[in-house]
Amino acid sequence: MNDLRIRAATPDDLDAVLAFWQRAAEGASISDDRDGVARLLARDPESLLLAERDGILAGTVIAGFDGWRCHLYRLAVHPGQRRRGVATALLKAAEERFVALGGRRGDAMVLKENALAHHAWSAAGYAPEPQWSRWVKPLGF
Template sequence: MRIRQFAWPDYDAVAAVWATAGREVVPRAELAAKLTRDPELFLVAEDGLAVAGVVMGTYDGRRGWILRLAVHPGHRRRGIASALVGELEQRLKALGCPRVNLLVLPDNTAGLRFWQELGYLPMPDVLCTKAMT
């Protein structure tokens, strides 16, 4: 397995991983806007020639965020998710990031367990959101 920065030729394979993993596919335009900020924080894991997993992070100068992590179901239980998170954490640390946040849906008990095993602790914060359309 090899972890590297996302490149545009990866888009279709990354979109397929997101879709197969049951995640919303980030449209090209939205992804292009994200990549103008911190492209080094969008990583793919290759297993052979196939994109097996993907993680997208961002850093606003105060906090790092893990926005999206997905591993193709055919490649799970091989340590790919943990390796992607570990590489992202190293890159965030190199940028001077003091803390990393992420969101887990309340009914995702397996996801919450995964994140807790990596040292992420649940917080009692309340998520507020507003669509800007």
């Protein structure tokens, strides 16, 4: 895992990240477009974390903090890089970011039918909370 580098995305990474999500992420998001990701980086430039191995994008996670809660989105690992510590390293970097910002609890949006993701989140110490149900509404569309 020593050859893995974690860094914050820059606007120059937008096209590569969007193409990566098409290959590596399960399910499309309504905000998976250049404008949506650019807004994310403009509002919180350190929120989109990238994992690179040998200069090639191996994984992503969005680690957003709104001042109250820590939110994790778009944890995605390239199929050829899975089970090599990429997700673990990304989540560790996200959690370190949250602690530095004063965050106390992280939550993740995970598709119910994505069993592979459930394994990764569980291995990282996250657990579903059966008493909560997430309700989502696209805004402005």
